[in-house]
Amino acid sequence: MLSTRTSRAKAAEVLADMTEEILRVEGLKTRFFTDEGQVNAVDGVDIAIERGDTYGIVGESGSGKSVTARSIIDLIESPGEITDGRILYRNQEFADGIRDDNPDAVDGAWVDLRGVSSSVRRSLRGSNFSMIFQDPQSSFNPTITVGEQIAEAVEVQRRASANPRSTRARSKEYTLTSLALGTILPSKRYVTPASRERAIELLELVGIPDPVERADEYPHEYSGGMLQRAMIAQALAGEPDVLVADEPTTALDVTIQAQILDLLDDLQEELGMTILLITHNLGVVARMCDRVGVMYAGEIVERGTLEDVFDDHVHPYTRGLLGSVPDLEGASDRLQPIPGNVPSLLDHEMNRRCHFADRCPKAMEACLEHPSEHSARGSDHHAARCVLTRTEYDEARALADGYFDEADRPAGDKHVGPDERDETLDEDRQHPPAETTGGEHQ
Amino acid sequence: MSADDPLVRVDGLQKYFWENDSLLDRLFGDDPVPVRAVDGVSFDIREGETLGLVGESGCGKSTTGETLLGLQDPTDGRVEFEGENVYDLSGDDLTDFRRSAQVVFQDPFSSLDPRMTIGDIVTQPLSIHDWPWTDGDVETTVDVRTDGISRDIVTATAADDIDTVVDPVDGVATAHVTVRAIDDESAADVDADGRSVDLASGVVAEVEEDLAVAVDRDDGIVVRVSVDRSTAQLRRDRVTDLVERVGLSADQLDRYPHEFSGGQRQRIGIARALALEPEFVVLDEPTSALDVSVQAQVLNLLDDLQAEFDLTYLLISHDLSVIRHVCDRVAVMYLGEIVEVGPVDDLFEDPKHPYTNALLESVPRASTDERDRDRETLSGDVPSPRDPPSGCRFRTRCPKVIPPEDLEIExxxxxxxxxxxxxxxxxxxxxxxxxxxxxxxxxxxxxxxxxxxxxxxxxxxxxxxxxxxxxxxxxxxxxxxxxxxxxxxxxxxxxxxxxSVCERKQPHLGNGHHPVACHLYGEASERTETPRSDP
Structure with a gap:
């Protein structure tokens, strides 16, 4: 570990006894098997989240950040599949409950969620893990009132907690007959008055005025910010340990975004939740997160405390990402964009090299090997997947300009002459690189 | 139009959309309900500047942009472009306006026809407007320079249509030709297509512009300059030029939009907007669908193009940091009205209107100080534009709403x-x-x-x-x-x-350098720089 440590990191060490990791992801790989080929959406991601912290995953679209989040709460559907890695969740009670059935997956208080059956994983959703999505308008059923939808979530949790050892899917007891009966006999309705009460409490908790009346309104009667609040209320129904928030404010205006971020902050303080925040907005990360992981092409390329990543970054991609954001306060210098585009994640188009090398201003010969993760100069938690953690940039060993033009997509920003540009794209399209195992190794 | 006049002057622009306006509603006697998307907006855009129009979704900024270009019919108000009311234009004048005022749309995925190649997409405006244009009234001349030959023996003529390639200045399109004497004809460098250079018995003529030149030596030297390309060729060359200028390559012209990434598509949209050499471009959220690293590329490109082609921009955006980075002046919109206009630095460093202030406060900064920053965020939602609040429209959320004078209250x-x-x-x-x-x-x-x-x-x-x-x-x-x-x-x-005074009286946006529509700053006539202290 290197010497420069922030005071915050020191404070964190003092508190080390009091904090504990609640979720640990190791070597997670999620693949999508599409007609065009295998997509390595998540390619060996390690995350460790401490209880009560907010962990941010930041990256551009297509970097695999949402897929990572969905993998963690087991929402990957065909043609996607988690092909490797461990997702460890610490919960003593839960571990004790399933130890007899799954001795291999349980280690002390830790449970490897990939080692247990899908019904067990499903039982965790809502009660232990919960998710809020980007677009509240499309996440609610437009034909059912908001109150009822939240009450349903409450009801599911309520029925489950009546039988805590049951890890069976919890809504199975509710059949089509029950639905039909429910329309005639109030006593047979799925949602009980107690659940409804709780739904109203939840709406109040997330700051919706007049929750009693608003509970009877339909999603279209809510504004975007209100609906996002309602979705948070729904996610809180099972009092989850970990809340996964996938771009929770991207669809909202800045003044509403500020409200929602304040709300998440308050709720975290009140309920002691752990939040995994997925976003592309570096401002939101700075506002919310204790720890940050920067994703690029399915990998976390740099991670550490907020200070490590924002002030003491090692990876040129992190630098590029921060340099691309126009500064709200400063004078308007020319922006420093990262040239080129996010690479394709198709397995046969990926190389064994550092995936960022073709856009990297500091690419060296060593970058042609796929780098492994090394600790970096910041706090104990700071690590980066870059050769610059080990060596200084050496111009003598830098790759020549245009080194990747033969095999890679051209940079988009520069005003490159047509001759230079012509072959590159064609080559890329017509003769994809021969290696097909690119990105598989660490 | 004098030099000081703005390029675009928007005066009291209104655009209402009507609800309950169907035949059935009329039969039942339901009154139509106006949605006041844009409600009396006035601003100027000076030549060569970038004016930013910023506000939250639903505040009417995109509608303003569309109405100003005539893509929507205005309910009321005027828009002057180069001193003429855009809504009074018809025929050729209207075509001219549409040529000089272009738009780049927000969503690069839906603003390009998926069944057209990008070459076709960028060529389309050229064919619609029948580019290249030649004007019978424009004179064509050749400016001849000689090297080693007497100027007197050279006669030069230009074809009537060279103004399709050469921009006429004061009604005269001039081609520039250099005629030199050479000893060794084989040593002369003739360019690949042999167009702009011609040889004839010891004389070489070279034209600067993208034209064809022919030289004959008889009694004297006769130089003829012409456009020897077909319209289709001219257009193809122009499109190639444009596409390369925005950072794509010419061999991509036959590809379809789905083969491009968002940033590349946005570049295509920009090339299309620039095809007709506009003076004024409305950029409607040009980077909001893009990732931040690609956004930076596109913003830099727009900046370069503005300098190169002397463009005037109206940049519509909800992203304050983009506005700050790109614009010279900024207008802040709230619920169909402009609440503050000012030079970008003044407005960002010294926001006057409480709404501008709240907007700036709400943006999370990408820096480690962000957590400790004191934020003054707004509560509540934007009211409906169907029934906007009386007086100042921001009063329902304004943290500085003005209490009556005699009321002693926090x-x-x-x-x-x-x-x-x-x-x-x-x-x-x-x-x-x-x-x-x-x-x-x-x-x-x-x-x-x-x-x-x-x-x-x-x-x-x-x-x-x-x-x-x-x-x-x-x-x-x-x-x-x-x-x-x-x-x-x-x-x-x-x-x-x-x-409150805020609900009784509508504050007016005054004139001047940095006007603001807020009662805290007194009446427009007696506008002062310091806000009234809170009682």
Whole structure:
């Protein structure tokens, strides 16, 4: 570990006894098997989240950040599949409950969620893990009132907690007959008055005025910010340990975004939740997160405390990402964009090299090997997947300009002459690189 | 139009969309309801500058952009482009305006026809406007320079249509030709297509512009300059030029939009907008669909193009950091109105309107200080443009709403009372659910002995803060009216005491360097630089 440590990191060490990791992801790989080929959406991601912290995953679209989040709460559907890695969740009670059935997956208080059956994983959703999505308008059923939808979530949790050892899917007891009966006999309705009460409490908790009346309104009667609040209320129904928030404010205006971020902050303080925040907005990360992981092409390329990543970054991609954001306060210098585009994640188009090398201003010969993760100069938690953690940039060993033009997509920003540009794209399209195992190794 | 006049002058522009306006609604006698998307907007855009139009979604900024270009019919108001009212134009003048004013749309995925190649997409405006244009009134001449030959023996003529390639200056299109004597003809460098250089018995003629030149040596030297390319060729060359200028390559012209990434598509959209050499481009959220690293590329490109082609931009965006980075001046919109206009640095460093201030406060900064920053965020949502608040439209959320002069009250308390009033006036309080189940009987009015309890319960629900005694009394009397469901009386009582200047009078955006539509800054006529201190 290197010497420069922030005071915050020191404070964190003092508190080390009091904090504990609640979720640990190791070597997670999620693949999508599409007609065009295998997509390595998540390619060996390690995350460790401490209880009560907010962990941010930041990256551009297509970097695999949402897929990572969905993998963690087991929402990957065909043609996607988690092909490797461990997702460890610490919960003593839960571990004790399933130890007899799954001795291999349980280690002390830790449970490897990939080692247990899908019904067990499903039982965790809502009660232990919960998710809020980007677009509240499309996440609610437009034909059912908001109150009822939240009450349903409450009801599911309520029925489950009546039988805590049951890890069976919890809504199975509710059949089509029950639905039909429910329309005639109030006593047979799925949602009980107690659940409804709780739904109203939840709406109040997330700051919706007049929750009693608003509970009877339909999603279209809510504004975007209100609906996002309602979705948070729904996610809180099972009092989850970990809340996964996938771009929770991207669809909202800045003044509403500020409200929602304040709300998440308050709720975290009140309920002691752990939040995994997925976003592309570096401002939101700075506002919310204790720890940050920067994703690029399915990998976390740099991670550490907020200070490590924002002030003491090692990876040129992190630098590029921060340099691309126009500064709200400063004078308007020319922006420093990262040239080129996010690479394709198709397995046969990926190389064994550092995936960022073709856009990297500091690419060296060593970058042609796929780098492994090394600790970096910041706090104990700071690590980066870059050769610059080990060596200084050496111009003598830098790759020549245009080194990747033969095999890679051209940079988009520069005003490159047509001759230079012509072959590159064609080559890329017509003769994809021969290696097909690119990105598989660490 | 004099040099000081703005390129675009928008004056009182209004655009209403009508609801309940179908035939059936008319038959049933329902009155149409206007949605006041843009409600009296005025601003100038000077030549060569970038004006930013910023606001939250639904504030009417995109509608302003579209209406200003004539893509929507305005409800009222004028837009002058180079001194002429755009809405009065017809025929050729209108075509000219459409040529000079272009737009780049927000979503690069839906603004390009998926069945056209990008070459076709960029060529389309050229064919619609019948580019290249030649004007019979334009004279064509050749400016000849000689090297080693007497100027007198050279006669030069230009074809009438070279103004398709050469921009005429003051009605004259001039081609520049150099005629040199050479000893060794084989040593002369003739370019690949052999177009712009021609040889004839010891003389070489070279044209600077993208034209063809022919030279003959007879008695004297005769030079002829012409356009020897077909319209289709000219267009293809122009499109290649444009596409390369925005950072794509010419061999991509035959590809379809789906083969490109978002950033590349946005570049195509920009190339299309620039095809007709516009003077003015409306950029409607040009980077909001893009990732931040690609956004930076596109912003830099727009900056370069502006410098190269002397463009004037209207940049519509909700992203304040983009606005700050790109614009010279900024107009802030709220609910169909402009609340503040000013030079970008003044507006960002010294925002006057409370809304501008709140917007700036709300943006999370990408820096590690962000967590400790004091934020003053707004509560509540944007009101509906169907029924905008009277007076200042921001008053329902404004943290600095102005209390009546004689009222001794804390600003925050006053804000709470105003929100309470708002709800009473909208009858947006559920009286049935006050107190425990069935505690108060509203059907016949709450009985007298229960009234204090009802008022206390209601007040407890509506107000979080304790009020000073004087205001407590007023509020309690007003809420007591609600016990008999007399909304009007309650509203009237509250209005009597708490009516603000912000709801009585609409603030006007004045003229000048950095006008702001807010009563805190006095009337437009007696506008002062310092805000009135809070009582």
């Amino acid at each position: 600003q925050e308390t006053y804000r709470d009372l105003m929100s309470l009033r708002e709800r009473v006036e909208r009858r947006d309080v559920s009286l049935e659910s006050v107190g425990d189940d069935g505690q108060f009987d509203l059907e016949d009015g709450v009985s007298d002995e229960k009234r204090p309890a009802f008022v206390a319960a209601l007040k407890d629900r509506l107000l979080e803060r304790d009020l000073p005694a004087r205001h407590d009394e007023i509020v309690e009397t007003a809420l007591a009216e609600l016990a008999t469901e007399d909304w009007d009386a309650a509203a009237a009582r509250l209005r009597e005491h708490y009516e």
